[in-house]
Amino acid sequence: MSSMESVWEYREEVLYPRLFGERRTGIYVLDIEIFTEAFGQATLDPCWLHLGVFEFEPTAERGSWLYVTSGASTPWDSEPSEYDQDDYSWLGVELVMETSEKSPWAISILRRLLAFHVLICHDRFGDAPPLDYGHRIPLGRPIDGSESSELRHVVLAEPTHYPATAQLDSGKFDFLHAVGVTEAERDYAKAHSTEALIDILAAKGGFPVTDPHRTSVL
Numbered sequence: 001m002s003s004m005e006s007v008w009e010y011r012e013e014v015l016y017p018r019l020f021g022e023r024r025t026g027i028y029v030l031d032i033e034i035f036t037e038a039f040g041q042a043t044l045d046p047c048w049l050h051l052g053v054f055e056f057e058p059t060a061e062r063g064s065w066l067y068v069t070s071g072a073s074t075p076w077d078s079e080p081s082e083y084d085q086d087d088y089s090w091l092g093v094e095l096v097m098e099t100s101e102k103s104p105w106a107i108s109i110l111r112r113l114l115a116f117h118v119l120i121c122h123d124r125f126g127d128a129p130p131l132d133y134g135h136r137i138p139l140g141r142p143i144d145g146s147e148s149s150e151l152r153h154v155v156l157a158e159p160t161h162y163p164a165t166a167q168l169d170s171g172k173f174d175f176l177h178a179v180g181v182t183e184a185e186r187d188y189a190k191a192h193s194t195e196a197l198i199d200i201l202a203a204k205g206g207f208p209v210t211d212p213h214r215t216s217v218l
Contacts, residue, residue, distance in 0.1 A: 002169035021059040027052035053110045064098040064209045067106045069114045073173035089171030097178045100211040105144045134194040143180040144212040151180035157198045182216040
């Protein structure tokens with residue numbers, strides 16, 4: 001039976017390179033400040049500080065830079081004898097974002113989304129639902145930190161260009177693909193559905209890669 005460490009190692013050393021390529025940097029881990037300053041949390045579990053984000057360089061098959069979280073599927077609370085491959089492993093997701101160029105801001109966004117998901121799953125925000133496909137999240141600022149970008153929200157979609165679900169010995173997890181959107185696009189998703197917006201974005205080059213310089217497709 002696989003230990004937690006071997007599950008962790010398989011995801012980072014076998015699964016991710018197979019899906020996203022061999023050339024990467026990271027891991028850019030969560031820190032105390034992201035919980036205390038960004039989300040006002042006075043206490044946290046030390047294991048949360050082992051979660052983070054990898055940056056993968058473009059490959060021959062993928063022209064984008066790809067950022068993916070690692071740790072939300074680690075079986076922190078389960079013994080190997082309790083593993084169930086038909087169930088979700090710990091928090092059951094990892095988050096992904098693709099960008100048109102090397103983008104340190106994508107690391108920042110995924111770290112915040114990951115910390116937010118951890119806190120939701122540990123009941124720090126009442127009955128707020130865990131992050132999932134279709135969710136729309138305001139950033140409160142331009143996506144890349146520049147006032148010129150119109151993208152001030154992200155939506156979470158099911159990926160179709162890499163597997164949406166991955167299997168670990170401790171259980172499965174879903175990849176939630178984040179993409180930046182404008183205010184008008186967010187409003188369209190609220191009125192029609194995130195899935196309907198993704199269809200339009202995909203047809204007009206706004207999905208799956210986030211380009212902070214693009215204008216609204218609506």
